[in-house]
Amino acid sequence: MxxxxxxxxxxxxxxxxxxxxxxxxxxxxxxxxxxxxxxxxxxxxxxxxxxxxxxxxxxxxxxxxxxxxxxGPASGAPRQKRKVPLYQQIATDLIDQIKAGTFQPRRPIPGETALVAQHGVARETVRRAMALLREQGWIYTVAQRGSYVSPKESWPQD
CATH class of the missing domain: 1.10.10.10 (Winged helix-like DNA-binding domain superfamily/Winged helix DNA-binding domain)
Structure with a gap:
């Protein structure tokens, strides 16, 4: 080709x-x-x-x-709007996996590169999803090591 x-x-x-x-x-x-x-x-x-x-x-x-x-051209072009921004969708998918036990507390979640490949998105989109998860208390990050699932007692209350 x-x-x-x-x-x-x-x-x-x-x-x-x-x-x-x-x-x-x-x-x-x-x-x-x-x-x-x-x-x-x-x-x-x-x-x-x-x-x-x-x-x-x-x-x-x-x-x-x-x-x-x-x-199409950018000016005035209609587009199919997403119901949920991609970063929120990725964050929700990860939360579902944490709740289901796929990712255990105090254990690593996939890194940026893996999530970019898995979801077919830009690195910044994954970073926004990770920031949202950190902000909500689902994950924490250890410098030079990666991101980990927070202990259950740190998870947000539904």
Whole structure:
């Protein structure tokens, strides 16, 4: 699919593939995230970001911080709104796993890199989810070690 030996940069080849895909989508439809592109094409995040940037510069897509990229021009374009922001959804998923016993008190939860890959989101989205969990008392962080499930007595009361 990608020509690694050719004279066209990989990010431009990916942008070309994505351009064809989005041409068949309605305005406001979500487009693949950087993480999705990274995984599908086996490229670095910078390469995926550059491909998205090309389409954004052409006015084919626009991005909304914390929500993703969507088909169409940014000005006045409708988009399918998320009922819950992604970081809150990730936090809720982790809380459910803590309550279910998947993650035990005083034991580590997955790190940023693992959560970014698992949820296909930007690192900042995961950081916001982690900050929310810390703020609510579900987790605590040990410098240079990672984040851990708080003892049950520290959990918020429902």
């Amino acid at each position: 990608l020509d690694y030996e050719g004279d066209t940069h990989i990010y431009l080849q990916i942008a070309d593939i994505l351009r064809r895909r989005v041409s068949g989508l309605a305005s406001g439809q979500p487009v693949p995230s950087e993480a999705d592109i990274q995984q599908e094409f086996g490229v670095a995040r910078t390469t995926a970001r550059r491909a998205i940037h090309v389409l954004r510069e052409e006015g084919l897509i626009y991005t909304v911080q914390g929500e993703g990229a969507f088909v």
